[in-house]
Amino acid sequence: MKTVECKCEVRDPALLEALLRRRGATFIADLAQQDAYFRVPDARLLRRECPDGPPEWLFFSRRHVARPRVCSATCYSEIAARERFGAAPMPRWVTVQKRRRTWWRDGLRINIDDLGALGRFVEFETRIGARGDAEACENRISAARREFALLLGEVIAVGYAELAENAIDNAADARRLGTGLA
Numbered sequence: 001m002k003t004v005e006c007k008c009e010v011r012d013p014a015l016l017e018a019l020l021r022r023r024g025a026t027f028i029a030d031l032a033q034q035d036a037y038f039r040v041p042d043a044r045l046l047r048r049e050c051p052d053g054p055p056e057w058l059f060f061s062r063r064h065v066a067r068p069r070v071c072s073a074t075c076y077s078e079i080a081a082r083e084r085f086g087a088a089p090m091p092r093w094v095t096v097q098k099r100r101r102t103w104w105r106d107g108l109r110i111n112i113d114d115l116g117a118l119g120r121f122v123e124f125e126t127r128i129g130a131r132g133d134a135e136a137c138e139n140r141i142s143a144a145r146r147e148f149a150l151l152l153g154e155v156i157a158v159g160y161a162e163l164a165e166n167a168i169d170n171a172a173d174a175r176r177l178g179t180g181l182a
Helices: 013-022 078-085 134-147 160-179
Strands: 002-010 026-040 043-049 056-062 069-076 092-105 108-114 120-127 152-156
Touching: 002 134, 013 092, 013 108, 013 120, 026 160, 056 078, 069 078, 092 160, 108 134, 120 134
Parallel strands: none
Antiparallel strands: 002 069, 002 120, 002 152, 026 043, 026 092, 043 056, 056 069, 092 108, 108 120
């Protein structure tokens, strides 16, 4: 599956949801998710757990750029992931806890993610069709970003795993500085 996606900081998630509702978006789901990321060459691998369903594995790749970008992903069940990546436990890179509220409007999935201390973000995502219409998908996302611009902050060039890794590194640096070990 190929999608085009773009993540941005969101200044006021409640106001964004009110505006989505007013403009005809459909509320889809409110989920607590735990994403465990694993390091793999040239891609990302995560195991997503939700309280009300079986875990799923996502193997995906995308560029780290601060604009809409193409993402190629494959979703695996627990059994299929073990067959593909092996049964031995893999070392975790980072784990991200989030609350995701998903909306749908005009072929655009809008995920509003609360990552606690890491921040609040919105992810605009649309699927690339059989004709490979990536440019049309990018235009749809850019239009949504313009429409909601007053509620959005910076575009995020990296994924949530990198944000979590940076937070861990910053906390370790702060501890070293606080103890005089830096």
